[in-house]
Structures are given as structure tokens and as C-alpha cells.
Amino acid sequence: MARGDQIFTLQPLAAIQGLYEHHGIDCGDGTVVHLRKGNATIEQTSLAEFALGRPVSRRLYSTCYLPDTVIDRARSRLGERADYNLLFNNCEHFATWCKTGVHHSQQVEDFLPFLSRAQLETLSEPLRVALETGPAGETEQLVDRALDDLKAVWNEVQPRYRHAIAEARSWNRVARAALHRKREDLARAALHRKRAFERQAALDKDTLDRLARVTEMVLRARTVPARGAH
Structure with missing residues (x-):
């Protein structure tokens, strides 16, 4: 991982392990700026608190902002109460905006075919909302x-x-x-x-x-x- 990287961990969504990617921006000093789902707030926390013991990966881009710009964009929104939505405004939307200026979530693009294989009983409520x-x-x-x-x-x-x-x-x-x-x-x-x-x-x-x-x-x-x- 490097300063300004968009990083993510795999987390459970509605009891399904490894389904949901939690994204953030690595500040290079042992901290990460990310949108917390629980309180829908953009915060800067330790890498350990971001990862919660899970492996951390990074999202690679062919074209993106320079690391200083990425971190400045992320920190410019610290404390913001986001209107969180699992499909339309999640942590990946925020991190991708910091890296590229585009409000986008690849995991949402990949999510729809998963519906046919999903355990609907555990997914229906968050998806419905x-x-x-x-x-x-x-x-x-x-x-x-x-x-x-x-x-x-x-x-x-x-x-x-x-x-x-x-x-x-x-x-x-x-x-x-x-x-x-x-x-x-x-x-x-x-x-x-x-x-x-x-x-x-x-x-x-x-x-x-x-x-x-x-x-x-x-x-x-x-x-x-x-x-x-x-």
C-alpha cells in the first residue's frame, strides 16, 4: 500500500461473508479516510480500525489524481454526514471520487448478477431500503x-x-x-x-x-x- 491509495477490505453484508468491500483512502501515515456505514460519517481513523483484522487490498487505476490531491480531496470532506445508501452512495463511491473525481461503485455494477444466487432472506431488507x-x-x-x-x-x-x-x-x-x-x-x-x-x-x-x-x-x-x- 502507498500514500494516496484507494484501499479496501472484504466485509460481511447481512451475514454473507466476503460480499461487501469497504473502501477508504490511505493517508500514508497509518490512517485511512473512509465513509463509515454505521454512522454515515466521513472519518479519519487508524488503518487497524479500518481493517478490523481483515486483509487489505488496493484498487489500481490507469489514470487518477496524484497522491497529495487524493488525500486533500478525502480530508476536505472529513466530518461530513453522508446520505449513505448501499447502492447509490456507499464508501466506494466516496473513495473513487477522491481518486478519480467520478462518483462510482464497481461493486454495485457487479452486484446485480449476484442477486440470482443470493440468500434473499439475508439480503432483502438492506436491498429494499x-x-x-x-x-x-x-x-x-x-x-x-x-x-x-x-x-x-x-x-x-x-x-x-x-x-x-x-x-x-x-x-x-x-x-x-x-x-x-x-x-x-x-x-x-x-x-x-x-x-x-x-x-x-x-x-x-x-x-x-x-x-x-x-x-x-x-x-x-x-x-x-x-x-x-x-
Whole structure:
């Protein structure tokens, strides 16, 4: 790590380990300027307090401000009470602004495809709050992209689920026919294939159920007027 670096650690989000990157600016003197999620305040703390014992990485840029400028930009906002939002105004938005002048969060860009695999029960509340309190225009764009990603995964999983169900039924018929012919060896092999397809179907059914719940939540968020809407 070097003076003026944008650094981050992996932290849990809603009990999912390693999902959320907490970003800050390394001041080169053992301190970091960062936006704390808990009190939504931009503070300068020790590196140890920033990292909380977790490994620290740095974000590399091909073009960015010089280290002195980055630190000056970060310190110019010390004490600011930020209007924190998980998706639209988080610690990465702040740190990236310090480095490049652009208010951007790459992890939010990468987040939407994760929705299809997420443990919705642990994510739904923070995600719902973020969508319902985000800027109107940005929220609509994010919801539309989320729905596109969810639809793509649905279109991939649903045919596989239907195929697995059909195959399980087919192999069950093969097993019955083999037993009728007193071919227990063939029956056992057919039942093995049947169980494999049943396991696949169960996994896909769980994914489809989760997709349906996420889609419902995102659609509900779309119907709630976001802050800044008129």
C-alpha cells in the first residue's frame, strides 16, 4: 500500500461473508479516510480500525489524481454526514471520487448478477431500503437492469428444471420396466439416474423460487416513489 491509495477490505453484508468491500483512502501515515456505514460519517481513523483484522487490498487505476490531491480531496470532506445508501452512495463511491473525481461503485455494477444466487432472506431488507431511498432516475435504471439479469437467469434455469423433471420421470418408468423383466441391475442403474435428475431438479427449483422472490421484491421497490421523485 502507498500514500494516496484507494484501499479496501472484504466485509460481511447481512451475514454473507466476503460480499461487501469497504473502501477508504490511505493517508500514508497509518490512517485511512473512509465513509463509515454505521454512522454515515466521513472519518479519519487508524488503518487497524479500518481493517478490523481483515486483509487489505488496493484498487489500481490507469489514470487518477496524484497522491497529495487524493488525500486533500478525502480530508476536505472529513466530518461530513453522508446520505449513505448501499447502492447509490456507499464508501466506494466516496473513495473513487477522491481518486478519480467520478462518483462510482464497481461493486454495485457487479452486484446485480449476484442477486440470482443470493440468500434473499439475508439480503432483502438492506436491498429494499437502498432501492426505496435511492435517487429516482438511478433507482429506475438499476431496477430495469436487475430485472434483465433476473430474466436471463430464469430463462437459463427454467428449461433445465423442466428437462430434469422429465428425465426423472422417464428413468422411473425405465426402472419399473426393468423390475417387471426381473432385471434388478438395470433397475438399480435407472433409479440412480432418476435420483441424479431429481437432485438437479430440486436445486433448480430452489433457484427458481429464489428468483421469483427477488423479482417480486424488485418490482415492489419500483412501485415505491424513490427520494427525489415528483
